[in-house]
Amino acid sequence: MEKFDDNKLFQFVYVSAMRDAVLQKAYEGEKKWLTTEETLEARNKVKEYIDYILEVGFKNQEEHDKKFIETASGVCDVINKKIETNGRNGQFTFGNAQKLINIVCKYFYIISYKDSSVREKFKYCHCPMDSILLENVWSKKKDEIKEQSNMNVNDFKSSWGKENWKINDKENYEVPDRYSIFQDNVRALAQNEGIFPIEYDYKIWGENLEK
Helix, strand or coil: CCCCCHHHHHHHHHHHHHHHHCCHHHCCCCCHHHHCHHHHHHHHHHHHHHHHHHHCCCCCHHHHHHHHHHHHHHHHHHHHHHHHHCCCCCCCCHHHHHHHHHHHHHHHHHHHCCCHHHHHHHCCCCCCCCHHHHHHHHHHHHHHHHHHCCCCHHHHCCCCCCCCCCECCCCCCECCHHHHHHHHHHHHHHHHCCCCHHHHHHHHHHHHHCC
């Protein structure tokens, strides 16, 4: 029996994650082309990131975050260049990229079920930033967030899809402050429960689905 093509498996996960990343008004341009061969380079950047997690693993948070920024900026560059070249509408923002990458991670985390050695590989991965998690983090950490920034409830819980890079000069990408503050506080909440940030997403979404 021939081995199943792993690329088909990854493509399924990637398409599912992309749909989450551009749902409703999170992305206002044409969407179907985002998962075609036209954006193969973007897909390959995400695949490289996931393969590194599974095959090698990051040594610390700083190493992971550097690769995350490299991946997210690469995806934005590829897709936005295609938008510009082909005269399409829309802009693929940092918010779209973080959701795409983090949801792909969330899907692949499932393989850690009953396998703690695989679980550890996802230790430094981020929690997807979306409306459910923004609401949760604000409700539990609003005092800390107010101390860390000038954000009020509307600033913190505003549309994640329109959140863009703090710095985007092709040489020095920097994630927006809200994303950094969100991840820092998710990490603290997760640590209090003895779990990883990506597991915190499973926990909160699981509780939300049970309501």
